[in-house]
Amino acid sequence: MLTSVFYVLFAIAITIILISYVFLLLKCKQKAFVVIGLLYQEKKYQCFDQAPGPHPWPIIGNINLLGRFQYNPFYGFGTLTKKYGDIYSLSLGHTRCIVVNNVDLIKEVLNKNGKYFGGRPDFFRYHKLFGGDRNNSLALCDWSQLQQKRRNLARRHCSPRESSSYFSKMSEIGGLEVNQLLDQLTNISSGYPCDVKPLILAASANMFCQYMCSVRFNYSDKGFQKIIEYFDEIFWEINQGYSFDYIPWLVPFYCNHISRIVHWSASIRKFILERIVNHRESNININEPDKDFTDALLKSLKEDKNVSRNTIIFMLEDFIGGHSAVGNLVMLALAYIAKNPTIALHIRNEVDTVSAKGIRRICLYDMNVMPYTMASISEVLRYSSSPIVPHVAMEDTVIKGFGVRKGTIVFINNYVLNMSESFWNHPEQFDPERFLENNFTNNKESGLKCDDNKRTEFIRKNDNDGSTKSKKYGKQNLNNKLLKKSIPQFLPFSVGKRTCIGQSLVRGFGFLLLANIIQNYNVNSADFSKIKLEKSSIALPKKCFKLSLRPRT
Numbered sequence: 001m002l003t004s005v006f007y008v009l010f011a012i013a014i015t016i017i018l019i020s021y022v023f024l025l026l027k028c029k030q031k032a033f034v035v036i037g038l039l040y041q042e043k044k045y046q047c048f049d050q051a052p053g054p055h056p057w058p059i060i061g062n063i064n065l066l067g068r069f070q071y072n073p074f075y076g077f078g079t080l081t082k083k084y085g086d087i088y089s090l091s092l093g094h095t096r097c098i099v100v101n102n103v104d105l106i107k108e109v110l111n112k113n114g115k116y117f118g119g120r121p122d123f124f125r126y127h128k129l130f131g132g133d134r135n136n137s138l139a140l141c142d143w144s145q146l147q148q149k150r151r152n153l154a155r156r157h158c159s160p161r162e163s164s165s166y167f168s169k170m171s172e173i174g175g176l177e178v179n180q181l182l183d184q185l186t187n188i189s190s191g192y193p194c195d196v197k198p199l200i201l202a203a204s205a206n207m208f209c210q211y212m213c214s215v216r217f218n219y220s221d222k223g224f225q226k227i228i229e230y231f232d233e234i235f236w237e238i239n240q241g242y243s244f245d246y247i248p249w250l251v252p253f254y255c256n257h258i259s260r261i262v263h264w265s266a267s268i269r270k271f272i273l274e275r276i277v278n279h280r281e282s283n284i285n286i287n288e289p290d291k292d293f294t295d296a297l298l299k300s301l302k303e304d305k306n307v308s309r310n311t312i313i314f315m316l317e318d319f320i321g322g323h324s325a326v327g328n329l330v331m332l333a334l335a336y337i338a339k340n341p342t343i344a345l346h347i348r349n350e351v352d353t354v355s356a357k358g359i360r361r362i363c364l365y366d367m368n369v370m371p372y373t374m375a376s377i378s379e380v381l382r383y384s385s386s387p388i389v390p391h392v393a394m395e396d397t398v399i400k401g402f403g404v405r406k407g408t409i410v411f412i413n414n415y416v417l418n419m420s421e422s423f424w425n426h427p428e429q430f431d432p433e434r435f436l437e438n439n440f441t442n443n444k445e446s447g448l449k450c451d452d453n454k455r456t457e458f459i460r461k462n463d464n465d466g467s468t469k470s471k472k473y474g475k476q477n478l479n480n481k482l483l484k485k486s487i488p489q490f491l492p493f494s495v496g497k498r499t500c501i502g503q504s505l506v507r508g509f510g511f512l513l514l515a516n517i518i519q520n521y522n523v524n525s526a527d528f529s530k531i532k533l534e535k536s537s538i539a540l541p542k543k544c545f546k547l548s549l550r551p552r553t
C-alpha cells in the first residue's frame with residue numbers, strides 16, 4: 001500500500017516537473033510582437049526573439065544562480081554579463097525577466113521606452129504591504145492616470161525649489177528638529193557605544209511629519225516609537241527579495257512572515273488615521289490656502305471625485321515612510337565617517353567655516369557652500385547602490401533588437417554602473433572627492449573618467465556672492481570646489497517617468513541631520529567588525545551597529 005502511494009506521488013512529482021520544464025522552455029522561445037509602423041492605416045507588426053540567457057531548471061528557473069549571489073544579487077547580475085552580454089534573459093520561477101547592465105540600455109528602457117515599462121512586479125508581498133492592493137502604493141503600483149495625478153499632487157511639496165516657501169519651510173522645520181535631536185543625543189553621548197538609529201529615525205520622521213502634516217511627536221511617545229520601528233521593518237522588507245516572490249506556492253511556508261508584514265502596515269495605517277488624518281479632516285477649510293501636503297491631499301479628495309480616501313491615506317503613508325530611507329542613509333554615512341576619520345575632518349572643516357566655528361547650526365541654505373558634505377551623501381548613495389525598484393513591460397516591446405514580452409520583469413543593474421572601473425577611479429574605495437571638481441569644464445568632452453579632477457583657472461568669488469554663483473554653476477564651497485552637477489551614469493534615484501519623487505527631501509533632510517551631528521560630535525565605533533555594510537542596499541537591519549558619539553570640545 002505504502003509503495004503504491006510512493007509511486008503515485010513520484011509520478012505526480014515527475015509530471016509536475018516535466019510540465020514546468022516544457023512550460024518554461026516554451027516561454028523562453030516565445031517572440032515579442034511589436035508594432036513597427038502603420039501600413040494602409042493598419043498596424044504593422046514584427047516579431048523579435050527574446051534576449052538569450054542561462055538555461056532554466058524546471059520549477060525554479062534560474063533562481064539557483066541568484067542563490068549563489070544571495071549577499072548581492074546585483075553583483076551576480078554583473079558577473080553573468082561576461083557570458084551573456086549587457087542584456088540577457090532569466091527565468092525566476094516561471095516569470096520571465098531581463099537584466100540590463102549598461103547605462104545606454106538603462107536609458108533606453110527608462111527614458112526612451114519608459115511608457116512601455118511603467119509596470120511593477122505583481123508580488124504577493126507587495127499586495128500585503130499595502131492593504132491587499134499594491135496599486136495603493138506610489139512606488140509599487142503600475143503606471144496609470146491616477147499615478148500621474150498622484151505624482152503631480154506631490155511634486156510641489158516633495159521637490160521644492162530653493163527660492164520657494166516650501167524650501168524655507170523645510171529648512172526651518174529641519175533646523176528645529178535638529179535641536180530636539182541634539183538634546184536627545186546629549187543623554188546618550190558619553191563616548192560609549194550606543195544605539196543611535198532609533199533617535200535618527202525619530203528625528204527624520206518628525207521632519208517628514210511636520211513638513212507634510214504639521215504634526216510632531218515626542219521621542220518618548222510609545223505609539224510613535226512603534227510606528228518608526230514598523231516603517232523601518234517595511235523599508236528593510238521592500239529592499240529584500242524572496243523565492244516566494246517568484247514561486248507563489250511557497251507562500252504558505254512564509255505565513256508567519258506575511259502576518260508580520262500585514263501587522264506592521266495595518267498598525268501604521270491606524271496610527272496615521274488616528275493621530276493625523278481624522279483630526280485634520282474635520283477641520284479642513286477648502287477656501288484657505290494649503291497649510292501643508294495633508295491639506296492639499298484632503299482638498300483634492302473634496303474636489304476630485306476620482307480620488308478616494310484610501311488613495312489619500314496611502315499617499316501620506318508612503319511619503320511619511322520616506323523618513324526611513326533618510327534615517328538609514330544618515331546611519332550609513334555616519335558608519336563610513338567612523339571608518340574614515342579624514343572624511344569627518346573635511347566635513348567638519350566645512351561646517352566650522354560656514355557656521356563661524358559653531359556659532360550657529362547648519363541650515364538648508366548651507367548646502368550650496370558645503371559641497372564636500374553633499375559629495376559624502378552622493379558617495380554613500382553610489383557605494384551602497386540602492387537597487388532601482390524593478391519595472392515590468394506593460395506591452396510587447398523591443399530593447400536593443402531583443403523582444404521583451406508583456407509581463408517581463410526588468411532589473412535595472414545600477415550596481416554595475418556604480419562599481420565600474422571605466423566610470424570611476426578605484427570604485428571599491430569610499431571617496432567623496434570623486435564628486436567634486438575644481439572648475440566648470442565639461443568632463444564628458446575631455447574623455448576623462450567622471451571622477452578625474454581637472455585643474456584649470458577658476459575665478460574666485462567672495463563669500464557673499466557664493467550662493468548666487470552656486471545656483472548658476474553648481475555647488476561651490478569656500479575652497480572653490482564644486483559638486484559635480486550631472487554624472488550620466490550616476491542614477492541613485494533612477495530616471496524617466498517613475499524617477500524617485502523624494503530626492504530633494506533625501507538630500508535636504510539628510511544633509512541637515514548629517515552636518516549638524518558632525519558639527520557637534522566625533523563619531524567612532526568601539527568595534528568596527530560589527531559594522532557590516534551590505535552592497536546594493538541602503539536599508540540596514542532594524543537592529544544594526546552601535547556608534548560612539550563624543551561631544552566636540
Ligand code: HEM
Nearest residue numbers: 138139319322325386388389493494498499500501502506
Ligand atoms: C536614500 C533615499 C532614496 C533613494 C536612494 C531612492 C531611490 C528611488 C528609486 C531608485 C526609485 C525607483 C525609480 C524607478 O522605478 O525607476 C524610487 C521611487 C520612488 N521614491 Fe525614492 N528613494 C529614496 C527616498 C525617497 C523618499 C524620502 C521618498 C518620499 C518622500 C521617496 C519616494 C519615492 C516614490 C513615491 C517612488 C515611486 C515613484 C514612481 O514609481 O512613480 N523616495 N526611489
